[in-house]
Amino acid sequence: MKPDPEPWYSTTLNLWTLxxxxxxxxxxxxxxxxxxxxxxxxxRYVTTRLRKIAPGVRHDYVESMLGEPKWQSTMHCTRLxxxxxEEAGDEERKVDLTVRTWLLSNLCYLVTWCEGDIVxxxxxxxxxxxxxxxxxVHETRVRLGKSTFxxxxxxxxxxxxxxxxxxxxxxxxxxxxxxxxxxxxxxGVNDFGYNAFPVAPDWFDDSDxxxxxxxxxxxxxxxxxxxxxxxxxxxxxxxxEVQDGTFxxxxxxxxQDLVRLAGPEYHVLDSRVGRAHRRIRAWRWRWRSWRxxxxxxxxxxxxQARQG
Numbered sequence: 001m002k003p004d005p006e007p008w009y010s011t012t013l014n015l016w017t018l019x020x021x022x023x024x025x026x027x028x029x030x031x032x033x034x035x036x037x038x039x040x041x042x043x044r045y046v047t048t049r050l051r052k053i054a055p056g057v058r059h060d061y062v063e064s065m066l067g068e069p070k071w072q073s074t075m076h077c078t079r080l081x082x083x084x085x086e087e088a089g090d091e092e093r094k095v096d097l098t099v100r101t102w103l104l105s106n107l108c109y110l111v112t113w114c115e116g117d118i119v120x121x122x123x124x125x126x127x128x129x130x131x132x133x134x135x136x137v138h139e140t141r142v143r144l145g146k147s148t149f150x151x152x153x154x155x156x157x158x159x160x161x162x163x164x165x166x167x168x169x170x171x172x173x174x175x176x177x178x179x180x181x182x183x184x185x186x187x188g189v190n191d192f193g194y195n196a197f198p199v200a201p202d203w204f205d206d207s208d209x210x211x212x213x214x215x216x217x218x219x220x221x222x223x224x225x226x227x228x229x230x231x232x233x234x235x236x237x238x239x240x241e242v243q244d245g246t247f248x249x250x251x252x253x254x255x256q257d258l259v260r261l262a263g264p265e266y267h268v269l270d271s272r273v274g275r276a277h278r279r280i281r282a283w284r285w286r287w288r289s290w291r292x293x294x295x296x297x298x299x300x301x302x303x304q305a306r307q308g
Contacts, residue, residue: 042105047133050110053122055183055235059100059114066110069100071258075113077239077247095239101254103262107131109192109254111232123186123232123253125193132194135231137185138176142228145194149223152187159219160212160245161199167191168198170226171252186232186248192256193229197295212245221299230254 037045049065063069079093095115102110108131112122126132126144134141140152149172156172171188189196203218204211214222230253234242241247249255260266265277 046104057119059117066102069102071101073099075099077241080238111253120237121234125190125230125253127194138180145229147228161214162250163199167250182236184234187228188230188252190230190253195227197226221302
């Protein structure tokens with residue numbers, strides 16, 4: 001009786017080969033996915049996660065998608081007084097909001113204002129020409145960094161502008177009641193965002209004590225040419241600072257003075273990358289100044305044409 005022939009394969013060898021193939025496949029898939037997320041797919045990656053954020057969600061939910069915030073601070077606010085004055089004292093009306101800021105793939109900044117663990121409002125500021133997402137202000141679609149305020153019509157509740165030696169900005173509030181889910185949209189220009197355009201010093205209404213209101217003609221011209229680069233979405237927030245227009249200070253959305261020190265051009269340890277960023281920053285300032293002068297001349301011609 002002849003013995004059985006030796007098998008042409010080895011069971012042990014095949015199992016180890018299969019395990020090696022699975023590990024190599026998983027590693028390659030992970031590498032390609034991470035590379036896609038950090039390069040050509042980062043815009044879609046960021047947009048997909050931003051769509052899931054809304055007023056009222058928990059902060060832990062936002063952090064589970066985006067990781068820990070890079071900046072965090074505390075903001076002191078005061079609730080609106082109740083209908084019955086004896087219901088709450090001044091100390092009970094004090095509330096602390098936690099302001100958290102994320103830099104997402106060098107494309108945009110996300111800022112959330114949280115009371116406790118609940119997100120009461122959040123804002124998105126685009127900082128790159130490559131990230132210009134479409135956003136809905138109720139039923140109107142605006143594209144960050146491109147659409148102007150004129151696309152929203154004349155339904156703004158309030159508007160506020162400011163101009164300093166270095167900081168500037170503008171925003172207006174839009175509210176639609178029940179059909180808008182009782183949310184408020186604050187759309188504006190952030191001086192740290194993409195394609196930011198400041199107002200001119202002679203556009204302010206001198207009759208306004210706070211010096212934050214623009215003249216009707218100047219505001220109309222500014223809304224026609226200035227692109228929106230920041231949108232803040234708010235739920236029902238009953239704070240005195242929101243009512244009097246001082247909640248955002250001099251920055252709608254991300255605060256330039258807070259985040260700019262983390263840039264390579266401000267690093268204490270010198271490097272070639274830091275020097276290159278400083279040269280790029282200086283070139284950008286010259287380019288912005290030229291663009292602002294060109295836009296101001298364009299606005300002056302537009303105003304003269306309307307007056308004539």
